[in-house]
Amino acid sequence: MMKWIVVILVHSLLTPNLINVRGNTGMVHRRFEYKYSFKPPYLAQKDNTIPFWEYGGNAIASSESVRVAPSLRSQKGAVWTKTKTAFEWWEIDISFRVSGRGRIGADGLAIWFTTERGDYNGEVFGSSDKWTGLGIFFDSFDNDNKHNNPYIMAVINDGTRHFDHQNDGGSQALAGCLRDFRNKPFPTRARIEYYQNVLTVLFHSGMTNNEQDYEMCLRAENVVLPKAGYYGISAATGGLADDHDVFHFLTTSLHPPGQLDQIGQVPQADNDKLSQEYKEYQKKLEDEKEKYKKEHPDEQKDEFDDWFESDNQRELRQIWQAQSTTTEVLRDLSKKLDEVIGRQERTLGLLSASGGAIQQGGSPPPPGQHQQQYTGDAIRRHEVDALLNTNNILTQSMRDLKTQLNDLNQRTELLIGNQKAGGSVGGGYDMQGLVAEMRDGLNTVKQGVLGVQARVNQPQGLNSCPTTKCVGLTPFLVALAVQLVIILGYNIYKDAKGNQSKKFY
Numbered sequence: 001m002m003k004w005i006v007v008i009l010v011h012s013l014l015t016p017n018l019i020n021v022r023g024n025t026g027m028v029h030r031r032f033e034y035k036y037s038f039k040p041p042y043l044a045q046k047d048n049t050i051p052f053w054e055y056g057g058n059a060i061a062s063s064e065s066v067r068v069a070p071s072l073r074s075q076k077g078a079v080w081t082k083t084k085t086a087f088e089w090w091e092i093d094i095s096f097r098v099s100g101r102g103r104i105g106a107d108g109l110a111i112w113f114t115t116e117r118g119d120y121n122g123e124v125f126g127s128s129d130k131w132t133g134l135g136i137f138f139d140s141f142d143n144d145n146k147h148n149n150p151y152i153m154a155v156i157n158d159g160t161r162h163f164d165h166q167n168d169g170g171s172q173a174l175a176g177c178l179r180d181f182r183n184k185p186f187p188t189r190a191r192i193e194y195y196q197n198v199l200t201v202l203f204h205s206g207m208t209n210n211e212q213d214y215e216m217c218l219r220a221e222n223v224v225l226p227k228a229g230y231y232g233i234s235a236a237t238g239g240l241a242d243d244h245d246v247f248h249f250l251t252t253s254l255h256p257p258g259q260l261d262q263i264g265q266v267p268q269a270d271n272d273k274l275s276q277e278y279k280e281y282q283k284k285l286e287d288e289k290e291k292y293k294k295e296h297p298d299e300q301k302d303e304f305d306d307w308f309e310s311d312n313q314r315e316l317r318q319i320w321q322a323q324s325t326t327t328e329v330l331r332d333l334s335k336k337l338d339e340v341i342g343r344q345e346r347t348l349g350l351l352s353a354s355g356g357a358i359q360q361g362g363s364p365p366p367p368g369q370h371q372q373q374y375t376g377d378a379i380r381r382h383e384v385d386a387l388l389n390t391n392n393i394l395t396q397s398m399r400d401l402k403t404q405l406n407d408l409n410q411r412t413e414l415l416i417g418n419q420k421a422g423g424s425v426g427g428g429y430d431m432q433g434l435v436a437e438m439r440d441g442l443n444t445v446k447q448g449v450l451g452v453q454a455r456v457n458q459p460q461g462l463n464s465c466p467t468t469k470c471v472g473l474t475p476f477l478v479a480l481a482v483q484l485v486i487i488l489g490y491n492i493y494k495d496a497k498g499n500q501s502k503k504f505y
């Protein structure tokens with residue numbers, strides 16, 4: 001959002017400037033100058049020439065771009081127009097990319113407008129020093145170590161001065177701006193306008209591919225450039241090296257209103273020569289196309305056919321687009337319908353679960369609780385089953401307990417009946433006598449055990465039976481245990497009977 005605001009602001013600021021630059025006299029006439037331009041496709045022909053341009057040094061041209069200087073050490077290259085311009089005011093738009101693996105690159109790229117063509121292997125960013133005219137330099141490397149590079153600047157020379165590389169042209173620059181133009185996601189662009197002695201350089205940072213994202217880099221008034229000149233692009237690398245690629249160079253001549261007629265005043269000889277050259281170029285292009293068609297008979301289709309469409313194709317495309325839109329809407333509707341069905345199924349599931357619980361659980365819950373089941377956590381089927389099982393088990397246990405109680409009751413009644421039939425309470429047994437009897441019995445047993453122990457502890461030789469009658473140890477202990485069990489059993493039975501009697505009477 002901010003970006004757009006900035007773009008709109010910059011645009012609104014720049015537009016009046018440009019109008020002022022062009023004067024208040026009305027519309028400026030613009031004319032594209034193809035003889036001072038290049039762009040893809042077919043930027044370079046099959047013979048590697050660029051129509052209307054010459055290049056040299058380490059420059060390499062392809063159908064898509066010109067690599068003015070490759071990313072190798074100490075490379076220099078340049079590309080220059082073949083002919084001098086024939087218009088006074090102009091605008092050029094250049095799309096380029098300076099890219100390299102290093103955090104710092106070198107040396108930079110220059111755009112020229114000079115009275116003579118420069119070198120292809122010169123000292124100033126790949127071309128000639130002591131030039132006459134304008135140089136716009138994209139200086140990557142910070143020679144004076146002032147941390148102010150990459151830098152864009154305009155330098156005008158009258159053919160006498162050396163470029164001050166050591167100071168990055170600091171004192172010679174007409175104007176400039178600090179902009180990083182290296183390694184951008186999209187090609188960087190510059191628009192250089194020279195109109196009525198005002199030089200303007202706009203810069204596109206290459207952060208977007210929006211055509212409108214230009215910003216002002218420099219503006220200088222009262223600039224006097226040669227009335228006619230050559231355009232050139234050059235680049236150089238040093239110890240550090242970037243690729244310097246140019247994708248297009250588009251020249252537009254600018255004509256103040258009412259002066260367009262004067263275009264005809266271009267020397268007739270030059271005009272004829274250029275027209276002839278253009279015709280030759282067109283013919284060459286057609287020949288190349290024919291040749292290609294002959295060499296590739298299978299690919300009869302013209303490469304520009306893709307750019308056009310017949311009425312039928314347009315109609316089909318429109319129908320297809322309408323259908324695509326309809327399909328999209330239907331898909332959305334279907335998705336929403338699925339959602340609704342899903343919700344409905346979920347609700348039905350809840351209803352049936354709670355209904356089952358009501359059927360199996362007996363009485364239905366009150367209306368409030370019923371409502372809560374729908375809105376809150378639902379009781380699930382297996383939980384209901386578990387509850388029912390527990391309930392059944394509890395019922396069964398209760399039933400068993402009831403049976404056992406009945407049994408107990410019957411037995412008790414039977415016992416009471418027996419007691420009544422058997423006579424008085426107490427049963428005629430003397431408790432005191434029994435205890436005394438048991439104490440005597442226990443004493444006898446104790447003495448017996450002690451006797452056995454004494455015998456066991458006797459030496460082997462004395463272990464033989466004396467003259468009296470002798471019983472074995474195991475039968476004796478068994479007899480003892482049986483006696484004890486009988487006595488204790490009788491005693492417990494007696495106690496129980498006594499208690500019952502006390503309870504009921």
Ligand SMILES: [Ca+2]
Pocket residue numbers: 107139140141142143149165168
């Ligand atoms: Ca420099």
Ligand SMILES: [Ca+2]
Pocket residue numbers: 141142143144145146147148149167168
């Ligand atoms: Ca510097």
